Amino acid sequence: xxxxxxxxxxxxxxxxxxxxxxxxLLLLAVPLATILLFSFWTQDYLxxxxxxxxxxxxxxxxxxxxxxxxxxxxxxxxxxTLVTVVLAFPIxxxxxxHVAPGRKxxxxxxxxxxxxxxxxxxxxLWKVILGYNGVLNSGLTGLGLIDExxxxxxxxxxxxxxxxxxxxxxxxxxxxFVALEKIDRSLLEASMDLGETRATTFxxxxxxxxxxxxxAAVLIVFIPTIGDYVTPRLVGGPDGLMIANMIQTQFxxxxxxxxxxxLAVLAMLxxxxxxxxxxxxxxxxxxxxx
Amino acid sequence: MTLISLAGVxxxxxxxxxxxxxxxxxxxxxxxxxxxxxxxxxxxxxxxIAGFEAPDIGTLHIDGRDxxxxxxxxxxxxxxxxxxxxxxHLTVAENVGFGLRRAQMDKPDRARAVDxxxxxxxxxxxxxxxxxxxxxxxxxxxxxxxxxxxxxxxxLLDEPLSALDKKIREQMQVELMKLQxxxxxxxxxxxxxxxxxxxxxxxxxxxxxxxxxxxxxxxTLYRRPAxxxxxxxxxxxxxxxxxxxxxxxxxAVEVAGLGRYRVPAEQAPGGVEEGPVTIGIRPxxxxxxxxxERTDRMEVAGRVDEVVYYGDMTYYDVAVAxxxxxxxxxxxxxxxxxxxxxxxxxxxxxDERSLVLLGR
Numbered sequence: 001x002x003x004x005x006x007x008x009x010x011x012x013x014x015x016x017x018x019x020x021x022x023x024x025l026l027l028l029a030v031p032l033a034t035i036l037l038f039s040f041w042t043q044d045y046l047x048x049x050x051x052x053x054x055x056x057x058x059x060x061x062x063x064x065x066x067x068x069x070x071x072x073x074x075x076x077x078x079x080x081t082l083v084t085v086v087l088a089f090p091i092x093x094x095x096x097x098h099v100a101p102g103r104k105x106x107x108x109x110x111x112x113x114x115x116x117x118x119x120x121x122x123x124x125l126w127k128v129i130l131g132y133n134g135v136l137n138s139g140l141t142g143l144g145l146i147d148e149x150x151x152x153x154x155x156x157x158x159x160x161x162x163x164x165x166x167x168x169x170x171x172x173x174x175x176x177f178v179a180l181e182k183i184d185r186s187l188l189e190a191s192m193d194l195g196e197t198r199a200t201t202f203x204x205x206x207x208x209x210x211x212x213x214x215x216a217a218v219l220i221v222f223i224p225t226i227g228d229y230v231t232p233r234l235v236g237g238p239d240g241l242m243i244a245n246m247i248q249t250q251f252x253x254x255x256x257x258x259x260x261x262x263l264a265v266l267a268m269l270x271x272x273x274x275x276x277x278x279x280x281x282x283x284x285x286x287x288x289x290x
Numbered sequence: 291m292t293l294i295s296l297a298g299v300x301x302x303x304x305x306x307x308x309x310x311x312x313x314x315x316x317x318x319x320x321x322x323x324x325x326x327x328x329x330x331x332x333x334x335x336x337x338x339i340a341g342f343e344a345p346d347i348g349t350l351h352i353d354g355r356d357x358x359x360x361x362x363x364x365x366x367x368x369x370x371x372x373x374x375x376x377x378x379h380l381t382v383a384e385n386v387g388f389g390l391r392r393a394q395m396d397k398p399d400r401a402r403a404v405d406x407x408x409x410x411x412x413x414x415x416x417x418x419x420x421x422x423x424x425x426x427x428x429x430x431x432x433x434x435x436x437x438x439x440x441x442x443x444x445x446l447l448d449e450p451l452s453a454l455d456k457k458i459r460e461q462m463q464v465e466l467m468k469l470q471x472x473x474x475x476x477x478x479x480x481x482x483x484x485x486x487x488x489x490x491x492x493x494x495x496x497x498x499x500x501x502x503x504x505x506x507x508x509x510t511l512y513r514r515p516a517x518x519x520x521x522x523x524x525x526x527x528x529x530x531x532x533x534x535x536x537x538x539x540x541x542a543v544e545v546a547g548l549g550r551y552r553v554p555a556e557q558a559p560g561g562v563e564e565g566p567v568t569i570g571i572r573p574x575x576x577x578x579x580x581x582x583e584r585t586d587r588m589e590v591a592g593r594v595d596e597v598v599y600y601g602d603m604t605y606y607d608v609a610v611a612x613x614x615x616x617x618x619x620x621x622x623x624x625x626x627x628x629x630x631x632x633x634x635x636x637x638x639x640x641d642e643r644s645l646v647l648l649g650r
Binding site: 191195205208209 | 373
């Protein structure tokens with residue numbers, strides 16, 4: 001049957017789809033499979049012992065250091081997501097509802113300008129801003145608002161949250177903006193006409209209809225931040241390190257690729273779990289797309 | 291009794307003068323239409339009554355209350371939007387009950403009110419459906435139920451039938467009229483479709499370029515249009531050139547190609563002066579005379595220029611010596627009555643009582 005089904009059209013379809021399929025296989029499936037495979041192997045001094053074992057997973061769950069890093073990564077990524085989305089919403093709302101239609105693309109363009117600089121340079125700049133003798137501290141000291149430089153804003157988790165929230169702002173603004181743009185303005189008038197005020201119209205109509213954009217923004221910000229490596233390394237200090245830093249240490253410093261792979265798989269699994277939870281919440285309670 | 295009154299209302303959008311000196315009184319319980327071509331200001335006027343726009347100058351009173359500074363959520367008006375504006379994230383029942391949240395009502399009462407409203411518009415049992423799974427006609431009914439459930443003093447309808455196809459539109463016209471009679475609420479309908487306005491309304495205001503051209507009941511509007519513009523916008527009309535030679539209770543008029551006549555002043559509803567005048571004749575007041583047919587009306591010879599067959603009716607264009615454009619006339623098709631060919635010589639019967647004198 002399967003052979004018979006492979007008609008000329010079917011063959012042509014297969015030929016058409018094979019380049020992207022190979023591409024996806026090489027760039028997505030192979031690396032993922034390799035990581036998964038490595039996580040079931042162990043490092044035996046200089047060689048890799050390729051016998052299947054779950055020892056790495058057992059160790060990862062039992063070592064409090066790994067679990068603490070994973071928990072912290074989740075917390076920081078959660079905080080970054082919250083801050084980013086909460087700050088991005090008003091910006092997206094303003095551009096969508098209060099900027100003249102001809103000016104909207106200009107505004108979006110302006111929003112992306114800071115992102116023309118390299119990510120690394122922007123993280124370094126935050127170091128300059130948040131540092132002990134940085135722009136913020138010297139400014140506040142000069143104004144006499146504080147007596148000594150604030151230490152809570154650099155080399156800890158707060159600094160990581162601030163820096164990442166800035167880095168991911170446009171990725172949150174754009175999907176929310178698109179969702180707001182799609183809202184038929186007559187719906188808002190209808191709500192007002194039916195007795196709601198501006199505020200209750202926002203809660204009953206605008207916000208629920210913008211929810212798909214908010215969910216997209218949450219996922220777009222949350223997924224990459226949990227595995228972020230540069231920012232915690234540069235501004236995180238010892239208390240701001242995240243799971244990606246440990247993965248890097250395992251691969252490059254401790255020469256323990258299987259343990260690094262195991263941690264990478266665990267990080268992926270937590271992202272998956274949180275994302276699924278959020279999508280489920282959206283469907284169940286927020287009336288997102290079914 | 292007057293329910294809505296507008297006095298000296300003007301509205302500008304930038305340089306664009308959307309409404310010019312509107313004075314208007316709308317009575318309680320009537321079916322009122324704002325009719326006009328697109329861009330005439332009819333929708334602006336409706337939005338102004340709803341509270342989405344504020345007049346630059348002039349006042350608006352609804353039920354004796356000045357509406358200046360009163361938001362749309364606090365007015366005794368509800369609107370059926372042109373796009374229907376059905377909330378896509380809610381079910382049909384939630385849409386219909388949207389405005390009840392503010393009402394002091396407990397849950398079972400609210401559910402009963404929603405059911406009643408749905409039944410009223412013929413959608414009983416549709417409550418649990420998702421709103422975006424409805425057809426155009428059903429969406430319109432939901433929009434109606436959602437507005438009427440709040441028992442407004444005025445229901446505003448912004449081209450509610452324009453998105454529907456012909457059959458459903460005609461059916462909805464009748465249903466809307468019935469509904470209006472049942473609930474007794476004042477309906478204000480905005481439309482660019484003159485037939486729709488004639489069929490449904492108690493009174494019609496014809497609007498052009500931000501002003502009201504004529505305000506009358508449908509029959510007067512059709513039979514006695516006050517200007518060439520109104521006459522041309524409502525129904526079909528033949529326009530002939532002519533000249534008024536004397537005015538008074540009887541007007542002496544010379545009609546190009548048809549001769550001199552004296553007509554009572556009521557046939558010039560807009561008033562005329564001596565001099566050139568436009569004369570209107572409706573197609574259905576003219577008739578073709580078939581071979582051997584005699585008439586006690588006046589007749590004039592001509593030649594068939596164009597034939598358009600509609601099934602129940604046939605429209606003829608007949609060229610008549612002395613009239614620059616062919617006369618359009620409509621004939622009911624009857625058994626034994628032939629449809630003439632283009633080019634056939636014929637005679638047209640007409641009556642000076644059907645002339646309408648339209649001032650410049």
